[in-house]
Amino acid sequence: MKTVSVALLLALGALHWIAGERGIHQPLSMFRDGAHAWLGYLPFALLVVVGAIMARDSFRCGECGVCAFYSQAVILLIVIAATPSWDSVHVLPPLGPPVNGGKTGLRFSTNLE
Secondary structure (H helix, E strand, O other), X not given: OHHHHHHHHHHHHXXXXXXXXXXXXXXXXXHHOOOOHHHHHHHHXXXXXXXXXXXXXXXXXXXXXXXXXXXXXXXXXXXXHHOOOOOHHHHOHHHOOOOOOOOOOOOOOOOOO
């Protein structure tokens, strides 16, 4: 888990270094477009691995509800990673029913310079 977390931080750092100033305000899925698309998909793959590890470990501990939560998060992440950034299938799933008491913490920005 530590190795995957460090790899995720390194991938995000590389993406922001390549993108420069505009990368700070750019959604993660937008990094998949352009010359370094493989590097844009890497954080999604690493997040799927982290979610799978968390689901597996929570299942082993007998926490079936937590396992189901992580499993749903991994499925949602795969859907988001597999669809184009402005596709309705990409945009709508995060707006679905809240899973944490209505506090989704989502913020949208239309400033995509």
